[in-house]
Structure formats: structure tokens, C-alpha cells
Amino acid sequence: MFIEIESNSDVPIYLQLAHQLMEGIVRGELKPGDSLPSVRAFASDLGMNMHTVNKTYHYLEEKEFIQIVAKSGVIIRPSGIPKATEEEKQKLEAQLRPIITEGLVRKLSEEELVEMVRKLVQNIEEGKE
Amino acid sequence: MFIEIESNSDVPIYLQLAHQLMEGIVRGELKPGDSLPSVRAFASDLGMNMHTVNKTYHYLEEKEFIQIVAKSGVIIRPSGIPKATEEEKQKLEAQLRPIITEGLVRKLSEEELVEMVRKLVQNIEEGKE
DNA sequence: ACATTTGTTCTATATATAGTAGAGCAAACA
DNA sequence: TGTTTGCTCTACTATATATAGAACAAATGT
Incomplete structure (x- = not known):
């Protein structure tokens, strides 16, 4: 997955990251069960702060797109994402x-x-x- | 025009007001040349602060939907709103x-x-x- | 001519969001 | 056992949102 963040954008970078991950899910680049990088590794990779990646993950978890397993890692919702209610x-x-x-x-x-x-x-x- | 603001919404009230005025324009309830209430009268009417209405007006002016004439009043863009570029x-x-x-x-x-x-x-x- | 109304501008305060920063914790993992 | 993990805590800065009151000068209404 190629992630590109615009630091000048008026869209918060934690949301920009979330949007690009969601597009990855739509495209099938991120499939159910796939694991995402750790907050530290991802942050270092993207040149941003650990807490910002953490915020992205919690944003996506609230939408039930990913699962955060404490002390283990983050994965795309393994059971697949259900149709919108x-x-x-x-x-x-x-x-x-x-x-x-x-x-x-x-x-x-x-x-x-x-x-x-x-x-x-x-x-x-x-x-x- | 009936304006209704949800104070519990996560959408800022100056934007809620702007959205409802835009809907009024779409519906033809607000026509080119029509004048809008003064910031003070509108604020008092809606139970909000003068500065909040002022922010709505400047938001809509930046989009070129209205014209703010200093010391006179606010009107819907008299020449009509041009098609999106x-x-x-x-x-x-x-x-x-x-x-x-x-x-x-x-x-x-x-x-x-x-x-x-x-x-x-x-x-x-x-x-x- | 005079009083009112107009948008503008200034200071001020309070709260929330966004982003960064560093440190430490306990559980999972290799 | 040592590393990695997400979690939590404090801390700081900047910006956005919303309210509040006061004053200004120009336009407007009578």
C-alpha cells in the first residue's frame, strides 16, 4: 500500500491516513485478517507521531473496519465488513x-x-x- | 425560512446555519438580491452569538453565494450564482x-x-x- | 439634522480538537 | 528472556469553535 500524506491539507492527517486505508480495503489490497503495521513502525514509516497512527486505528475500530488486539497487533476485521445498516x-x-x-x-x-x-x-x- | 439548529450536533453551528441558508437558495426561498437579517437580529432570533452569524456570512461570502455590504447589509448575490467551475x-x-x-x-x-x-x-x- | 442600524474590529475567555513528544506498563510473542 | 505490542499518562503548542462586551464609522430611516 502506498500512503501519501499532504501536510498542507486542511484534512487532519489521522483522517487522511484512515481514508487511504479504507481505499485499500475497497481495492482488496487489505483483506479480512490482514495485519496492519504497529503504531510505532507505521508512524516511523510515514514520518509522523505514534499517537497520530493510534488515533487513526481507533477511528477505524470505531467504524468496525479493523480490530485492535491489545499487546498483539491490528488486523482488518477477519469476519469481513458487513453491509451498511x-x-x-x-x-x-x-x-x-x-x-x-x-x-x-x-x-x-x-x-x-x-x-x-x-x-x-x-x-x-x-x-x- | 425556518432555521433549526441542533446544539448537540458535531457540526459547528455556524456551518449548520450556512447549510440551511444554502438549502434556502436551492429551493428558491432566497433569491438573488434578497436581503438577509442583520447579524444582530439573526443572532437574537436564533439564540446565538452575533459573531457566530458573522462567521456564517463570511463563510458564504467566501463561496461567493452572498455579498456583504459594510454598514448596510447582506444580500444574496444579485447577479445570480454562476455554474461551478x-x-x-x-x-x-x-x-x-x-x-x-x-x-x-x-x-x-x-x-x-x-x-x-x-x-x-x-x-x-x-x-x- | 438626528437617532438608529449596519458590518467591522478589538480584547477576552472557555472548551475542544489536532499534533507532537517522551516515558513507563503489562501482556504477547519469538 | 528479551523484544515488540498496544495502552496510558503527562505535557506542550496551535488552531477552531463559541460566547461576550465594547466601540467605530458609515449607511439608513424618520
């Missing part, structure tokens, strides 16, 4: 809403927004950009 | 990407995500939820 879908919708709204204010049509999403799905699955 | 589209895509990614990790299909967006567009335009 209604509650989880609603959370995603709540996050999408203001962005879609801004698109509509800027006079993008429903079709243009849909096309945007389709393109993003392809890019994420192919690891582009 | 390529740069603005890319910014929206960058915001959408991690959310779409999370949907994919949770095994939502491209069609389900598209359906989500279509439903959101309808809800926003109809002022639902």
Missing part, C-alpha cells in the same frame, strides 16, 4: 447532504452529481488520483 | 471521496450510492427532513 446509511446521507447542496447551489444538475459519484466510485476502485 | 467541481469531489469510500467499504453498490444522491437531491429541493 439503515442507521449507517443515514449517517452517510447526513454527511453527503451539505456537499450535494453546495453542488445544487452552484447549479449542477442531478445527472451531473450522479456522474460525479460514478466517476469517484471508478477512481476509488481503480486506485486513481 | 472545474476547480469548484474538483473541490466537491475531494469532499465526496472519503464518504463514497466509506460507503464502498460498507459494501454499498454504485447504484445504491447513486440512488442515495438522487434521493438527497429530491429531499433538498423539496425541503424535506
